[in-house]
Amino acid sequence: MIFFDGGGAPNARRVRIYLSEKGIDVPMKVIDIMKGEHKTAEYKKISPLSQVPSLELDDGFCITESIAICRYFEALHPEPNLMGANPREIAQIEMWQRRLELLLMAPIAAVFRHGHPAMAHLEDQVLDWSESNRPKVINFLRWLDKQMKDKKFICLDRLTLADITALTCFEFSKWPKINIPDDCQNLKNYYEMLLERPSARA
């Protein structure tokens, strides 16, 4: 099998962190979206929507969507468990995943993709949309800071995929120069703890 990685692209990065936490080694090929490598006819056979990451299995079947790739590996290698070991855990992780993707990752992407000149070749940019999403990111970070009071991880008493998504979002937010607000100490501690894990270097 081969993992088509997107370098710094956040969805590719969270799968790499996930694989590192699982201790799974997969051959990787970097697809550079800044060079348009995801739009070639050859790569479209793997990922018809021209996105990274994707995973091609040995029989040629291709899985796109970062969480679908994680789900595949979770089923193959249940331990260490990162996606829930019982119905309640599975629901908790999914709940946080959705919150983080829809209310944090999506607005960060809007700020960056619609506001940064380097993204002009990938997005029909609407500057107002970029700016109107910036406060949404800050507001969500402030809300999340309160949620993290007295908690080590975001939803369970161990690391899960939701924490990996949170880490990916904190890093992604730096691209459009959004930092965790100074008064969000719970969130800063949480981010630092995640950064200390070896997987953060994946």
Ligand SMILES: N[C@@H](CCC(=O)N[C@@H](CS)C(=O)NCC(=O)O)C(=O)O
């Ligand atoms: N739902 C997809 C989203 C993937 C996605 O948005 N990938 C971005 C990089 S993080 C991409 O490939 N962008 C290509 C483009 O904008 O043309 C997933 O989770 O894998």
